[in-house]
Amino acid sequence: xxxxxxxxxxxxxxxxxxxxxxxxxxxxxxxxxxxxxxxxxxxxxxxxxxxxxxxxxxxxxxxxxxxxxxxxxxxxxxxxxxxxxxxxxxxxxxxxxxxxxxxxxxxxxxxxxxxxxxxxxxxxxxxxxxxxxxxxxxxxxxxxxxxxxxxxxxxxxxxxxxxxxxxxxxxxxxxxxxxxxxxxxxxxxxxxxxxxxxxxxxxxxxxxxxxxxxxxxxxxxxxxxxxxxxxxxxxxxxxxxxxxxxxxxxxxxxxxxxxxxxxxxxxxxxxxxxxxxxxxxxxxxxxxxxxxxxxxxxxxxxxxxxxxxxxxxxxxxxxxxxxxxxxxxxxxxxxxxxxxxxxxxxxxxxxxxxxxxxxxxxxxxxxxxxxxxxxxxxxxxxxxxxxxxxxxxxxxxxxxxxxxxxxxxxxxxxxxxxxxxxxxxxxxxxxxxxxxxxxxxxxxxxxxxxxxxxxxxxxxxxxxxxxxxxxxxxxxxxxxxxxxxxx
Ligand code: BES
Ligand code: MN
Ligand code: ZN
Numbered sequence: 001x002x003x004x005x006x007x008x009x010x011x012x013x014x015x016x017x018x019x020x021x022x023x024x025x026x027x028x029x030x031x032x033x034x035x036x037x038x039x040x041x042x043x044x045x046x047x048x049x050x051x052x053x054x055x056x057x058x059x060x061x062x063x064x065x066x067x068x069x070x071x072x073x074x075x076x077x078x079x080x081x082x083x084x085x086x087x088x089x090x091x092x093x094x095x096x097x098x099x100x101x102x103x104x105x106x107x108x109x110x111x112x113x114x115x116x117x118x119x120x121x122x123x124x125x126x127x128x129x130x131x132x133x134x135x136x137x138x139x140x141x142x143x144x145x146x147x148x149x150x151x152x153x154x155x156x157x158x159x160x161x162x163x164x165x166x167x168x169x170x171x172x173x174x175x176x177x178x179x180x181x182x183x184x185x186x187x188x189x190x191x192x193x194x195x196x197x198x199x200x201x202x203x204x205x206x207x208x209x210x211x212x213x214x215x216x217x218x219x220x221x222x223x224x225x226x227x228x229x230x231x232x233x234x235x236x237x238x239x240x241x242x243x244x245x246x247x248x249x250x251x252x253x254x255x256x257x258x259x260x261x262x263x264x265x266x267x268x269x270x271x272x273x274x275x276x277x278x279x280x281x282x283x284x285x286x287x288x289x290x291x292x293x294x295x296x297x298x299x300x301x302x303x304x305x306x307x308x309x310x311x312x313x314x315x316x317x318x319x320x321x322x323x324x325x326x327x328x329x330x331x332x333x334x335x336x337x338x339x340x341x342x343x344x345x346x347x348x349x350x351x352x353x354x355x356x357x358x359x360x361x362x363x364x365x366x367x368x369x370x371x372x373x374x375x376x377x378x379x380x381x382x383x384x385x386x387x388x389x390x391x392x393x394x395x396x397x398x399x400x401x402x403x404x405x406x407x408x409x410x411x412x413x414x415x416x417x418x419x420x421x422x423x424x425x426x427x428x429x430x431x432x433x434x435x436x437x438x439x440x441x442x443x444x445x446x447x448x449x450x451x452x453x454x455x456x457x458x459x460x461x462x463x464x465x466x467x468x469x470x471x472x473x474x475x476x477x478x479x480x481x482x483x484x485x486x487x
Contacts, residue, residue, distance in 0.1 A: 001089075001121075001122055001125050001143060001144065001145065001146065002144060002145040002146070003118055003122070003145070003146050003148065003159060003163070004145060004146070004147045004148070005147075005148050005151055005155060005156050005159075006147050006148070006149050007149070007150065008105065008149050008150050009101060009103050009105065009149045009150070011058065011060075013099075013101055013147060013149070014099065015063075015097055015098070015099035015100050015101050015147070016052075016062075016063040016064065016065055016092060016097055016100055016101070017062055017063070017064050017065070017101045017103050018064075018065040018066075018067055018088050018100060018101065018102045018103065019064070019065070019066050019067070019102075019103055019107075020067055020069050020081070020084050020102065020104070020107060020109060020117055021043075021045040021066045021067065021068055021069065021084075022045055022069055022070070022071065022072040023044055023045040023046055023047075023068065023069075023070050023071045023072070024044055024045060025045060025072070026038060026045070026066075027106055029106060031055045033053060033055050034051075034053045034055055034064055034066070037051065037053040038051045038053070038066055043066060043068070044068070045066070045068040045069065045070070046068045046070060047068055047069060047070030047074075047079070047080035047083040047084065048068060048070075048080075048083035048084065048086065048087045048463070049067075049068035049087070050065060050066065050067055050068065050087040050088070050091055051065070051066040052064070052065045052066075052091070063097075065088060065091065065092075067084040067085070067087050067088050067117075068080075068083075068084060068087070069081045069083070069084040069117070070083070070084075077113070078112075078113070078116045078395075079397055079463070081109075081113050081116035081117045081120065082116050082117070082119055082120030082123075082397070082463065082464055083120060083463055083464075084117055084120065085116070085117040085118055085119065085120030085121030085122075085124070086120040086121060086123065086124035086463060086464045087124075088100060088102075088121055088146075089120075089121045089122070089124035089125040089143065090124055090461070092142075092143050093124070093125045093127075093141050093142070093143050094138075094139060094140060094141050094142055094143075095142060095143070096138070096142050097142060097143060098142050098143060098144050098145070099143070099144065099145045099146070099147060100143060100145075100146045100147070101146075101147045101148075101149055102117065102118075102146060102147070102148045102149065103149050103150065104148065104149060104150040104151050104152075105149065105150045107150075109152070110152060111151070111152050111153065111154035111155040111157070111158040112158050114148065114151050114152065114155045114158065114159070115155065115158035115159045115161070115162045116162070118146065118148070118159055118162065118163075119162040119165065119166060119464075120463075120464050121146055122163070122166045123166060123169060123464040123465060123471070124463075124464050124465065124466065125141065125143060126169075126170055126173060126465075126466070127141060127466055127468075128173070128174060128177045128468075128469075129141070160292070161292050163291075164288050164291030164292035165288045165292070165474070165475065165478050167287055167288060167291050168284040168285055168286075168287045168288025168289075168291070168471075168474045168478065169284055169288070169471035169474045169475065170284075170471070171192070171195055171280075171283060171284045171287050172277075172280040172281050172283065172284030172285075172469070172471040172473065172474050173280075173284075173465075173468070173469035173470070173471045174191075174469075175188065175191065175192070175276065175279075175280040175283060175284075176273075176274045176276070176277050176280045176456055176457070176469035176471075177468060177469045178191075178273070179273050180255050180256035180272075180273045180306070183255055183273075183276070184228040184255045184256070184304075184306055185223075185228055185229060185230055185231040185253070185255055185304035185305060185306065186228065186229065186231060188231070188233065188253060188255060188276065188279070188283075188302070188304050189205055189231050189233050189304070192233060192235070192283045192302075193205075195287065196235065196286070196287055196290065199287065199290035199291060200237070200239075200290055200293075201235050201236065201237055201286060201287070201290045202235070202236040202237075202238070203233070203234070203235060203236075204233075204234035204235075204236070205231055205232070205233055205234070206231065206232035206234070206347075207229065207230075207231060208220060208223065208229045208230050208231075211230060211232060211343075214323055214347065215321065215322075215323045215325075216322070216323045216343035216346075216347070217320040217321040217322055217323070217343075218320050218321075218322040218323070218328055218339040218340070218342050218343045219232075219303055219305060219323075219339060219340045219342075219343040219344065220343075221314045221318065221320040221330065221339060222254070222260070222305045222307050222314070222333075222336040222339050222340055223305040223306065223307075224312050224313060224314055225260055225261070225307070225308040225309050225310045225312055225313025225314065225333075226305070226306035226307070226308035226310070227308075227310070228255070228305075228306045228308075230303075230304060230305045231302075231304040232301065232302070232303060232304065232344065232347070233253075233279075233283070233301070233302040233304060234299065234300070234301050234302075235282075235283065235286040235299070235300040235301075235302075236299050236300075237286055237289050237290050237294065237296070237297065237298045237299075237300075238297050239289065239290075239293055239294045239295050239296055239297065239298075240295055240296040240297040240485065240486075241297070244297050245297070245352075245353060245354060245355045246297040246298055246299045246352055246354050246355070247296070247297070247298050247299070247354055247355055247356050247358070247481070247485060248298075248299045248300075248301060248348045248349075248352055248354035248356070248357045248358070249282045249285060249286070249298065249299070249300045249301070249358050249359075249360065249477055250278075250282065250301045250302075250303070250341065250344050250345055250348055250357060250358070250359040250360070251276075251278035251279030251280070251281060251282035251283070251300070251301070251302045251303065251359070251360050251361070252275070252276070252277075252278035252279060252303060252337045252340055252341055252359070252360070252361035252362060252363065253276040253278065253279025253280070253302045253303050253304040253305070253340070254272075254275040254276055254305055254306070254307050254336060254337060254340065254362075255273075255275070255276045255304060255305070255306050256272055256273055256275065256306050256307065256308070257272040257275040257307045257334070257336065257337075258272065258307055258308055258309055259307065259309070259333065259334035260307050260308065260309050260313050260314065260333030260334060260336060261309050261313050261314070261315055261316060261333045262316060262332045262333040262334040262335075263309055263334075264334060271457065274362065274456050274457050274469065275307075275337070275362050276302075276304070276362075277360075277362045277452060277455075277456030277457070277469075277472070277473070278337075278359070278360035278361040278362060278363075278450075278452060278473065279302035279303065279304060279360075280456075280473075281360050281452070281456075281471070281472065281473025281474050281477065282300040282301065282302055282360060282473075282477075283300065283302060284471060284473070284474040285300065285473065285474045285477035285478055285481075286298065286300035288474060288478050289478065289481060294481055294482070294485075294486060295485075295486045295487065296481050296485035296486050297485075298481060298485070299348070299352050299354065301344055301347075301348050302344075303340040303341060303343070303344035305336075305340055307333070307334075307336045309333075313333065314330055314333055315330075315333070316330060316331055316332060316333060317329065317330070317331070318330045319417060319418045320339070322339075322342050322343055322346065322440070323342075323343045323346040323347060324342070324343075324346045324440050326342075326419040326420065326439065326440070327418040327419045327420075328342075328415075328418055328419065328420055328421070328422055329415040329417050329418040329420070329421040329422070330421075330422050331421045331422055331423045332422060332423045335422045335423045335433070337361050337362070337363045337433075338361075338363065338422060338433055338436045338437055339422060341359055341361060341363075341437050341440075342436070342437060342439075342440040343440075344359075345357060345359060345437065345440050345441060345447075346440050349441075349442050349445060354445075355446065356382075356385055356445070356446040356447065356448070357441065357445060357446070357447045357448075358385075358389070358447075358448045358449075358450065358477070358480075359437065359447075359448070359449050359450065360450045360452055360473050360477075361449070361450070361451060361452065361453075362451075362452055362453040362456055363430070363433050363434075363449075363451045363453060364429050364430045364433050364451055364453055365429075365453060366426075366428075366429035366430045366433075367430045367451040367452075367453040367454055368453050368454040370403075370430060371401055371454055372454060373454045373455065373458065374399065374454075375393075375399045375400055375401040375454075375455075376393070376398065376399070376400050376401070376450050376451060376452040376454070376455050376472065376473075376476075377400070377401060377402075377403050377430055377434075377450070377451040377452075378390065378393075378400040378401060378402045378403065378448060378449075378450055379402070379403050379405055379430075379431070379434035379438075379448065379449040379450075379451070380402070380405075380446075380447065380448040380449070381405065381438060381441065381445075381446065381447050382446035382447065382448070384446070385446045385447075385448050386402055386448060388480060388483070388484050389448055389450075389476065389480060390402060391483070392476050392477075392479040392480040392483060392484075393476045393479075395479050395483070396475035396476050396478070396479035397463065397464070397475060398455070398472055398473060398474075398475045398476035398479075400450065400476065403430065403431055403434070404431065405431065405434060405435060405438060409424075409428060409431045409432055409435050410435045410438070410439075412424035412425060412428070412432050412435070413432050413435060413436055413439075419439075420436065420439060422436065430451050433451070434449045434451070437449050450473065450476075452472055452473055455470060455472035455473070456469065456470060456472055456473075457469060457470065458470050
């Protein structure tokens with residue numbers, strides 16, 4: 001979808017005309033038919049509310065939409081504006097209309113607020129119809145361009161920043177949506193490498209031979225049941241001061257999780273194509289940072305494996321040696337994400353000595369039981385880092401909720417034969433998973449773990465997404481960088 005800025009609405013621009021309306025503040029210049037129509041249909045301008053009417057203007061009948069942005073003074077003002085834009089996309093995206101005008105004449109929206117409306121519109125319009133070859137014409141997305149008339153000074157620059165973010169969210173959604181016969185470790189690397197070309201991101205790839213030489217026995221143990229070789233994808237963004245230590249984002253990229261020999265039941269197993277959502281979010285966030293030329297040094301690491309149960313697969317009870325030297329008794333081959341992350345985190349610390357490590361993973365089903373689909377789980381050894389991430393989550397809409405860590409949980413993963421086992425009891429399953437990762441985090445290194453199992457995929461449309469891949473994670477990481485690492 002294209003976004004264009006035009007000076008003002010004129011007779012030559014066609015398409016529905018939208019106005020952004022704050023709650024209980026209908027524009028005073030509205031035609032009586034629209035004002036009365038809005039009143040009669042109880043349109044008050046609540047965030048995401050939409051009213052549509054038709055009025056005669058000169059020789060033409062014009063389709064007019066009023067999109068509610070909520071209260072002008074709302075604490076979550078930006079979210080309200082995004083919802084207004086999203087409501088327009090939801091309404092007109094596949095309506096047959098090819099262009100939409102957002103008329104800002106008389107509006108008091110700032111450049112940043114205009115950009116928020118456009119971000120909501122663009123994110124809500126995204127869909128992936130690549131494999132739908134027989135889609136009826138009247139279901140196809142039609143909206144190709146949004147023209148913004150009369151936007152305030154600085155709107156184009158503000159939009160350029162949010163457009164970079166949208167590029168990142170869309171890359172994540174694409175990676176998450178693709179099936180596992182298309183996106184596997186090698187093709188994940190190829191897809192992301194192609195997409196980041198020309199952005200200034202530096203791409204590094206470790207193959208399985210190199211990882212073996214580094215001693216990544218935990219990550220490779222997961223991969224050994226698949227014909228698809230493992231990869232570690234590294235994206236480096238050096239937009240900050242030269243020589244300044246970076247922040248690291250590490251993503252779980254299990255391109256398909258069958259459970260391995262601890263095989264999952266068939267119902268819903270297809271969902272496990274999105275078990276690479278953490279890695280997808282890291283790749284998308286790195287693209288966003290590069291596209292908007294973020295003034296920060298950030299490294300994105302994606303641990304990529306496929307968890308399959310063939311004759312070479314690891315068995316329950318196997319003991320593997322991680323890159324850190326610590327040994328792990330693999331009680332359950334379906335608790336594979338932590339095995340991938342532990343080696344990725346160890347390597348990241350050794351290679352880059354980052355000021356903080358933030359990992360993202362669709363790690364546990366227990367997380368979904370705890371928080372449903374409204375918050376990602378946050379675990380951290382550092383209250384300051386945790387507070388920054390909670391704030392970034394709030395501001396960006398990728399909401400987080402903090403969980404505890406502690407020695408009493410940690411001892412639940414002690415093993416009688418190795419340094420630790422890869423699962424604890426059922427109770428507190430998300431916490432023991434986080435404790436497992438923490439055993440690989442250097443002492444005094446600020447670290448946060450985001451368990452995003454409930455957030456990557458949506459069974460129904462949400463605020464700025466259709467059903468399917470949400471792109472969760474990109475926005476909280478981007479916001480964290482903006483508010484804490486830049487300027
Ligand atoms: N990828 C899953 C977690 C998951 C489940 C994500 C459902 C999204 C939706 C993870 O690898 C897994 O299988 N975890 C197990 C851990 C258990 C064996 C300790 C789980 O949550 O059941
Ligand atoms: Mn699993
Ligand atoms: Zn998994």
